[in-house]
Amino acid sequence: MYAIVAESLVKTYGGVPALDGVSFEVDRGEVFGFLGPNGAGKTTTIKILTTLIKPTAGRAEVLGCDIYRMGHEIRRRIGVVQQQESYELNLSVEKALDLYGFIWGVPRSRRRELVDELLIRFGLSEVRKVKAGDLSIGMRRRLQVAREFMHDMELLFLDEPTIGLDPIVRRQTLDFIKSKAREGLTIFFTTHILEEAEYLCDRIAMINRGRIVVVDTPDNLKREFGxxxxxxxxxxxxxxxxxxxxxxxxxxxxxxxxxxxxxxxxxxxxxxxxxxxxxxxxxxxxxxxxxxxxxxxxxxxxxxxxxxxxx
Ligand SMILES: Nc1ncnc2c1ncn2[C@@H]1O[C@H](COP(=O)(O)OP(=O)(O)O)[C@@H](O)[C@H]1O
Ligand SMILES: [Mg+2]
The missing domain is CATH 3.30.70.270 (Reverse transcriptase/Diguanylate cyclase domain)
Incomplete structure (x- = not known):
């Protein structure tokens, strides 16, 4: 069974198409990259698949669930790292992580383990007591990505997770995501950076002006670019x-x-x-x-x- 099936998705804003008939499938266990310039429709696609907004036309299934009728079940089984910030700026880094696990119903002892692990994996140990609002942009981004790993999920959506990260942290973050993929997590990942998509993804869909231009493996695309x-x-x-x-x-x-x-x-x-x-x-x-x-x-x-x- 597919993790995601999107069929002829259309989204218009005031008559202007942001998505103009987008279709693709993502296999279970696959790291699927959505690559395209600003304004291509990446965030719109993620918002539709995570049931934050409804498409104007078309259909989609996420983990076998229809996006129109089973939004609640979809949201329970997925993780999302959105493009814009969305956390409590007054909480310390460790409290922010802990609270997120609490919201997801993760038991206290497991939360403690996860917080310690994620602080290390995302290089946030030194700022664990610092309020999220006082962090640099790069640190906040790390916190936002780390937070999502406080709970179990079958499918993770990441909307340009590496924006604002310096090259070393960017690589660490991609490596962490890659390790989760190896453990079997299905990942839908957007970026406008070609090298990132190549590094991480099993297959890449290139999207431009609301339309998918090509879907293929990085190797095949590279041959094309070459x-x-x-x-x-x-x-x-x-x-x-x-x-x-x-x-x-x-x-x-x-x-x-x-x-x-x-x-x-x-x-x-x-x-x-x-x-x-x-x-x-x-x-x-x-x-x-x-x-x-x-x-x-x-x-x-x-x-x-x-x-x-x-x-
Ligand atoms: N809420 C909105 N109202 C009007 N236009 C929007 C809205 N959200 C996105 N758009 C437009 O839809 C297009 C695709 O946007 P988006 O999905 O955010 O692209 P990307 O994430 O690839 O940069 C852009 O032209 C954008 O301006
Ligand atoms: Mg976007």
Whole structure:
């Protein structure tokens, strides 16, 4: 049985679609990554699946329970680390953890064990007596993620859990999540950081503007990304439209965009040839070039690269 089944989920806000027909399945025991830029619809998807909001259309089952009719059972069996802060700022770190376990009905002795373990695992031992409200943003985020492990669950939703964390703590947090996954916890994880998704996830769904672009294993996606490069060229003076049109007419470039009057970028699979071609063209147009280089594409570039090569 699947941990999550989402079928044609739509959510509109004032007529504007935040989700525009999202479908996917998550296996039990799987770490499933939802990867996409800001505004893609990641949080909206989590809110629907955790029954905080209702979709405008479509259906979904979480742990075999219908999101419309069995919200209570779903909420009892899942854990959620939301994107925004949601805890008592006046409580000390250890009290905040303990209270959360209490709310979930965890017995006192078990709570004590869990608090001690989580303080260590999340590097919060030194601030255990500090009020949550007095913590740095990174520490608060750690507390918010740690807190969720005060209770047992079958499926954990994490909405950009590593935002605000420095690289070392980020890695520790991902490793902790990974260890829980190995113990059999199913995880639905959102991020806008490609490397994080690669590090943690069995499969990744890429979402952009409320639509899933592709779902695959990190290995397969990497193979796809490996082919894509971005070449950016900056001229001393404004680049003529004709120059841009000539690049657009070249079928070896997936996408040509004018960044500003003097800068143009192309997405392609053979950056060496692209640079040679652009230099030849610049020569014809007597364009003076300030810089030209090939770079790793951003996530946005990758999405668009995949969409264009699909078309
Ligand atoms: N309560 C809301 N009212 C209006 N628009 C919203 C609301 N929540 C989200 N949106 C819009 O829906 C889109 C998706 O948002 P969200 O799911 O938060 O994206 P992500 O988490 O991927 O950054 C965005 O364009 C956002 O502005
Ligand atoms: Mg979000």
């Amino acid at each position: 082919k894509i490069r971005k070449v950016e060229m900056r001229a001393k003076h404004s680049i003529p439209d004709d120059f841009i049109m000539r690049l657009m007419a070249d079928s070896s470039f997936d996408r040509v965009s004018r960044i500003d009057p003097q800068t143009v970028s192309v997405i392609c699979s053979t950056p060496g040839e692209a640079i040679a071609q652009m230099l030849r063209l610049a020569d014809k147009f007597r364009l003076e070039i300030v810089s030209i280089y090939a770079a790793e594409p951003t996530l946005e570039d990758v999405f668009i690269g995949i969409i264009t090569s699909d078309a």
